[in-house]
Amino acid sequence: MKTIGYIIQKEFRQIFRNKGMLPIIFILPILQLVILSNAATYEVKNIKFAYIDNDHSSYSRELIEKFNASTYFSVLTDFSSEAKASSAMLKGEVDVLLVIPPYFERDLQKEKYTDLGVTINAIDGAAAGVENVYVNQIVQSFNKKLKVELLQPEDALITPVNITSIPSFWYNETLNYKTFMVPGILVLLVTMITLFLSGMNIVREKEIGTLEQINVTPIKKSQFIIGKLFPFWVIGMGLLSIGLLIAKLIFDVPMLGSLGLMYLYTSIYILVILGIGLFISNFTDTQQQAMFIAWFFVVIFILMSGLFTPIESMPGWAQIITEFNPIKYFVEVMRMVMLKGSSFQDILPQFLKTLLYALIMNGLAVWSYKKTN
Amino acid sequence: MSITLQHISKSYKKVEALKDISFEVKENELFGLIGPDGAGKTTLFRILTTLLFADEGTANVAGFDVVKDYKAIRQNVGYMPGKFSLYQDLTVEENLKFFATIFGTTIDENYELIKDIYVQIEPFKNRRAGKLSGGMKQKLALSCALIHKPKVLFLDEPTTGVDPVSRKEFWEMLKRLQQKGITILVSTPYMDEAALCDRIALIQDGKILKIDTPEAIVKHYPKTxxxxxxxxxxxxxxxxxxxxxxxxxxxxxxxxxxxxxxxxxxxxxxxxxxxxxxxxxxxxxxxxxxxxxxxxxxxx
Structure with a gap:
């Protein structure tokens, strides 16, 4: 016990003496959380909108006025011809192009029917989809207003009943993407920092040769490993606390669930990450190698965690792979507990899987750590 | 016998690092392993300090088998690797205390043994190990290797890269440690240091060329x-x-x-x-x- 205590003490001393490491551990994560949470947004805003008005009627101007009024579109000038408009889109100056046909107003009044041409730059498919919805919404509301104006009293009898759906968004009523992103990015931070630090730590002893010196001492494998990894467990928990504080103070993310539950789950989760870190460092000889391997896993884990893209829309085989992704469980648990106020019963499946993962990873890591070769 | 090796062989893939090495080191002897770089000295040390398994042969250190009783050996030997391998970001005192703790002892308990060496670096005990000069690093490393009062001391090229004055001092320290009853196995590429050992083994390409006292080895020379x-x-x-x-x-x-x-x-x-x-x-x-x-x- 005394030995473990001293190793932990030594480890902390080294961490705090490392002038390059301290900002990496404490400042960068905070910056990351603040910047990423504000920048990584699904909202499509400031859409570059252009139009060709071939009608120049009061209706066509009214429609364009509606786009102008929308906060999502920033209306550029109109183009005189389609050729000019498409070359502008080719240059990337325009995202959405609306073409109002000639006789737009006349057709509407006489035929009660007309077409609008909408061209959307769909290089980013997801954004194009969202833009399409916005355009439709505006056109629809324009439509409704027209109906009232154009319909004759005698037509009222044959007007079909309108079905309006009013969605209510649970757990994130205002569809605030920050509420959704902050818990996820917090997960990312805790994972990245603890994995990199623990992965590089034992390799570092290998690199500077101290591991050889330690291996000839009677110290037990378990004492050494616990002594080495415990400080990073503490740092991981510390990061979680800092992150939660920022989430509350800066982003005002709702925290419905119990803090204790979040800490309980995280304490197990960090064990998984430390196990992976130790495992990596057992099979590498330099910090550089360890760093590359850790990066490789982190990138896959993050992209397949459901943090940025929903797991439900991944192909079947990818969904199976995500079962082995610890970050996925952490993201789920954090979102569940923070936003839905889930109880221990609710997160039990994730909790058990993570616990099993921790046992397996650490078992493998301890088994593969050898004092002799 | 303090150290016994019988028919030890070790290969790294296709390179034979040690070929059928056998020799003995007596209790309280200062034994030198003399050979050029790549002769297999470090491999031999790593086998004797239980860091590496030999492919063939058996070896005993301080009466314990290097494979079966590796735990007992780790309690009883001190090892100073060729490369300076202490924590550069810890101070002199912290390094020493760290090694004392993981050997389950304290600095005070065995201070007597390291006193001669440690007093020379004690004025700098709050300095980081990385900031010490080469000779002082050597002294600190030796102190750390001795802090648990080992019966056998392994020194792998302790004087490589150390200035001539510090080298001389270092060998004087070894002599004094020998008087305190410690068996010392030291390797060096410097032939002039060989003369300071009780007995030496000349080693090249993983084979022992000759084992004898320095005086006797010189007498074997056949020509004028x-x-x-x-x-x-x-x-x-x-x-x-x-x-x-x-x-x-x-x-x-x-x-x-x-x-x-x-x-x-x-x-x-x-x-x-x-x-x-x-x-x-x-x-x-x-x-x-x-x-x-x-x-x-x-x-x-």
Missing amino acids: IYNIGANNMYQLILSLNAYEHSYSVYPFGEFVHYTDQRTNFELNDLKKYLEAENLTGVSIQSTKPTIEDTFMELAK
Whole structure:
């Protein structure tokens, strides 16, 4: 016990003496959380909108006025011809192009029917989809207003009943993407920092040769490993606390669930990450190698965690792979507990899987750590 | 016997690092392992300190088998690797305390043993180990290797990269440790240090060439060695190598160590030959062979 205590003490001393490491551990994560949470947004805003008005009627101007009024579109000038408009889109100056046909107003009044041409730059498919919805919404509301104006009293009898759906968004009523992103990015931070630090730590002893010196001492494998990894467990928990504080103070993310539950789950989760870190460092000889391997896993884990893209829309085989992704469980648990106020019963499946993962990873890591070769 | 090796062999993939090594080190002996880089010295150390398994053969250290009783060996030996391997970002005192703690002891308990060495670096005990000079690093490493009062001390090239004064001091410290009853196995590529050991083993390409006291090893040298000097050293070596009766030619400081093939060697013959080769200031004297000469002869 005394030995473990001293190793932990030594480890902390080294961490705090490392002038390059301290900002990496404490400042960068905070910056990351603040910047990423504000920048990584699904909202499509400031859409570059252009139009060709071939009608120049009061209706066509009214429609364009509606786009102008929308906060999502920033209306550029109109183009005189389609050729000019498409070359502008080719240059990337325009995202959405609306073409109002000639006789737009006349057709509407006489035929009660007309077409609008909408061209959307769909290089980013997801954004194009969202833009399409916005355009439709505006056109629809324009439509409704027209109906009232154009319909004759005698037509009222044959007007079909309108079905309006009013969605209510649970757990994130205002569809605030920050509420959704902050818990996820917090997960990312805790994972990245603890994995990199623990992965590089034992390799570092290998690199500077101290591991050889330690291996000839009677110290037990378990004492050494616990002594080495415990400080990073503490740092991981510390990061979680800092992150939660920022989430509350800066982003005002709702925290419905119990803090204790979040800490309980995280304490197990960090064990998984430390196990992976130790495992990596057992099979590498330099910090550089360890760093590359850790990066490789982190990138896959993050992209397949459901943090940025929903797991439900991944192909079947990818969904199976995500079962082995610890970050996925952490993201789920954090979102569940923070936003839905889930109880221990609710997160039990994730909790058990993570616990099993921790046992397996650490078992493998301890088994593969050898004092002799 | 403090250290016993029997038929130890070790290969790294296709490279044979040690080939059938057997020797013994007596209790309280200062035993030197002398050989060039790549001779297999470090591999041998790593096997004896339980860091590496031998492919074949058995070895005992302080009465314990290196494979079965590795735990007992780790309690009883001190190892100082060739590369400085202490924590550069910890202070002198913290390093020493760290190693004392993981050996389950304290600095006070065995202070007597390291006192001679530690007092020299104690004024800098709050300095980071990375900021120490080469000689002081060596002293700290030795202190750390001794803090648990080992019975056997392994020193892998402890003086490589250390200045001549510190080297001399270091060997004096080893002598004093020997008097305190510690068996010491030390490796070095420096032949002049070999003379300071009780017995030495000359090792090359994973094989032991000879084991004996330094004096006896020198006596084995079969030929008479001549110190030859001239004003143009380079030309001298070329000429000697071209000489039809030459047996060996090695530069040695400001002279060339030369041996002849013939038993009825005449100094004047050689002198005439060298002068005919346009060399000036030629001097030839017979000299005593050194361990280096013996090594070169054995390694031939």
